Amino acid sequence: MSFKILKKEELVPTIYRMDIRAPRIARKAQPGQFVMLRINEKGERVPLTIADFDREKGTITIVFQAIGKTTMHLSSLDENDDIQDFIGPLGNPAHIPKDETVILVGGGVGVAPVFPQARTFAEAGNKVISIIGARSANLLIWEKRMREVSDELYITTDDGTKGHHGFVTDIVKNILESGTKVDRVVAIGPPVMMRAVAGVTRPFNVKTIVSLNSIMVDGTGMCGACRVLVGNETKFACVDGPEFDGHFVDFTLLMNRLAMYQPEEKIAVEKYKCERQGCLC
Amino acid sequence: MLRRQQMAEQEPKERITNFNEVALGFTEEQAIEEAKRCLQCKKPKCVDGCPVEVKIPDFIKHVANGDFDSAIKEIKSINALPAVCGRVCPQETQCEKSCVLGKKGAAVSIGKLERFVADYERSKGMEVHSIPDFTGRKVAIVGSGPAGLTAAADLARMQYSVTIFEALHDAGGVLTYGIPEFRLPKEIVKAEVDYVKKLGVTILLNSVVGKIETVDELFSRFDAVFLGTGAGLPVFLNIDGENLNGVYSANEFLTRVNLMKSYRFPEYDTLIKKGKRVVVIGGGNVAMDSARCALRLGADQVTIVYRRSEEEMPARAEEIEHAKEEGIIFRLLTNPVRIIGDGKNWVTHIECINMHLCEPDESGRCRPVPTPGTEHKIEADVVIIAVGTSPNPLVPRTTKGLDITKHGTIIAEEDGATTRRGVFAGGDAVTGSATVISAMGAGKKAARAIDEYLKGK
Ligand SMILES: Cc1cc2nc3c(=O)[nH]c(=O)nc-3n(C[C@H](O)[C@H](O)[C@H](O)COP(=O)(O)OP(=O)(O)OC[C@H]3O[C@@H](n4cnc5c(N)ncnc54)[C@H](O)[C@@H]3O)c2cc1C
Ligand SMILES: Cc1cc2nc3c(=O)[nH]c(=O)nc-3n(C[C@H](O)[C@H](O)[C@H](O)COP(=O)(O)OP(=O)(O)OC[C@H]3O[C@@H](n4cnc5c(N)ncnc54)[C@H](O)[C@@H]3O)c2cc1C
Ligand code: SF4
Ligand code: SF4
Ligand code: FES
Helix, strand or coil: CCEEEEEEEEEECCEEEEEEECHHHHHHCCCCCEEEEECCCCCCCEEEECCEEECCCCEEEEEEECCCHHHHHHHCCCCCCEECEEEEEECCCCCCCCCCEEEEEEEHHHHHHHHHHHHHHHHCCCEEEEEEEECCHHHCCCHHHHHHHCCEEEEEECCCCCCEECCHHHHHHHHHHCCCCCCEEEEECCHHHHHHHHHHHHHHCCEEEEECCCCCCCCCCCCCCCEEEECCEEEEHHHHCCEEEHHHECHHHHHHHHCCCHHHHHHHHHHHHHHHHCCCC | CCCCCCCEECCHHHHCCCCCCCEEECCHHHHHHHHHCCCCCCCCHHHHHCCCCCCHHHHHHHHHCCCHHHHHHHHHCCCCCHHHHHHHCCHHHCHHHHCCHHHHCCCCCHHHHHHHHHHHHHHHCCCCCCCCCCCCCEEEEECCCHHHHHHHHHHHHCCCEEEEECCCCCCCCHHHHCCCCCCCCHHHHHHHHHHHHHCCCEEECCCCECCCECHHHHCCCCCEEEECCCCCEECCCCCCCCCCECEEEHHHHHHHHHHCCHHHCCCCCCCCCCCCEEEEECCCHHHHHHHHHHHHCCCCEEEEECCCCHHHCCCCHHHHHHHHHCCCEEECCEEEEEEEECCCCEEEEEEEEEEEEEEECCCCCEEEEECCCCCEEEECCEEEECCCEECCCHHHHHCCCCCECCCCCECECCCCEECCCCEEECCHHHHCCCCHHHHHHHHHHHHHHHHHHHHHC
């Protein structure tokens, strides 16, 4: 059994969207869950959030940034190519609130996993305020999709090329300070961003959910590679999460552990580039 | 009396530089000589020592006669995975412990003979003589470890149509992700799995039951379910520094090395920290395997830290012996107190305390007690925690009416019946970490019970 890439799209430079044929997973997928994939026999297993699913067509959409060996290799595949292993849906589904006002924050590639939550939250009758951010205007993804499911949409760019010049946290803070009653914040993106959002919401005592992207191997609770500290308790992000209360997450530990393989990751990327582009070394 | 045959092995100096199998197997002549040592006891004690009661003297007699085909038939009528059992059973506490020859001298090498016969069969290609006609009744098996594979093979032979659901991308359970290549070559596991497939069993990989489908949902297509989900949840020590970079659970370390083949990085993509000074905590097979893998990844020094003495070590005698030959340091009666980092989140040392043994505890083993004032540090850039595992809660959490104990093990009768009608369980999921052969025994019993259950339905 293998999993066919039915559609591939480069959303912005280095960020790709793929629709993968996986009918058994599509039947079950819920917002907030993720898949693990292994491209081929020699590949590693990497986790990617389910950015969308179509139960009728039997597809799962993933959106990923080509930052390392595996995601670069994935981005080089084309429509009709196969992925050897595709496992899911893993992790717990996101909690769907009712009649709440929710701020959804997506940073960089994190906009994609926020989207199915925004859509489901809106369908469940919540007021959805979305804030999406990127380093620069040309790196912003899924603005149109997000607009369709949001009551309000804010855009931020680090360099000011679009929307608010600054960080997503600035907008979160403005909204909370303006006195708008907010019941819940959901933030998905780089750990620094999630930590900053949790920091902004803490004094306002607004429940803040983050989705942790720790290093994973099996994704089923078997190895403990994904362990994180939440409220001083060890949790496995793959089975206890990936969503946790951001006010209790030890982000420093998360970031330290994400850096564990940096030297090896570099070797892997260099070897990959050598093989692809001819060796310069 | 004939002398026990010695099996050829790779020299320690050489084998620590590769992942090839350590023990090389008997030659035909050796196997026949060894088989001739068996006294063909009228009341063979050895059989009582084997959890699945392989007809040991019968198969050995065929070996002594040079009739290896009959020997393998004899074994396989009872044990579907002889190439595995011959290699990894703790024979010294099971069949060989009970062999009468062992009372005065050396027991018959039952395990090595079993291995020889299975390897002989594999070298000529395993055949399935008749593919059974299926009765139309369907059984779902969760987990493709020894318990699941054995239940599947037996049920297929009883003409049920069987589907195995396996969470990982390869079948075999611990045989694939845990036990290293140098002890159990993956080619052998693959051959055993292929044999089960040839019996008509379907294996669905990448299928996490409880996620892609729940047990309740399986009942819309299957008449009974067997849970052989193992005990794969790693236990940590809950001491300071356990989340430092460089600290692994044995499950993670072994999965990266064996399932993902990170020892072949960068040919394979999965990463592993190759420590120079590695400390492994624990005294079972898992600890020995971790230590010996770390050595083969290029460590200068590998130390096993175990809180009791060598007598209490649960590892197979052969593994302890091999580990010692390979130069692994044993720090017995030593317990870790905390793991120390360099201030930049990387492990540098582990602090331990000496232990002494007091009166036996409820497990019958001597209780270790710390000796105050004996704290000391051991240098380490990789620490591997191998102090046990418990069953994964994924299936019990998502299955109505399936009760578990406070240790997380599934509650089951002797025959595998659980508290949920139509659901049977066996292997490590029920007993907690045990042995390959006991998991197989449980799979066999459950297959019989499922047959009775479905006939009565
Ligand atoms: C539950 C979960 C869901 C995820 N969902 C997505 C997703 O939808 N899209 C996606 O692109 N990625 C997602 N990730 C992260 C993704 O799994 C990793 O980026 C991927 O493993 C990278 O593999 P690689 O070999 O290409 O890069 P590597 O060589 O493994 O990584 C390159 C470098 O990037 C760093 N890095 C990795 N991920 C991140 C990150 N998210 N933020 C900041 N730095 C990072 C690493 O520390 C490393 O230094 C998710 C992770 C988890 C645990
Ligand atoms: C490193 C190591 C070395 C060992 N050495 C020895 C030895 O030398 N001799 C010996 O006799 N014993 C040894 N053991 C113990 C022995 O391997 C186990 O007792 C035995 O494998 C248990 O078999 P099992 O079928 O119950 O479970 P496992 O072998 O654990 O198989 C369970 C399978 O179920 C799958 N699974 C779990 N949950 C799900 C789910 N929800 N959906 C789908 N699939 C699922 C898992 O992925 C796994 O493949 C060792 C164990 C380890 C870890
Ligand atoms: S299955 Fe194991 S215990 Fe039984 S005879 Fe074979 S080696 Fe001995
Ligand atoms: S007890 Fe020993 S000698 Fe007797 S039948 Fe068994 S293996 Fe042979
Ligand atoms: S990824 Fe292995 S336990 Fe979470």
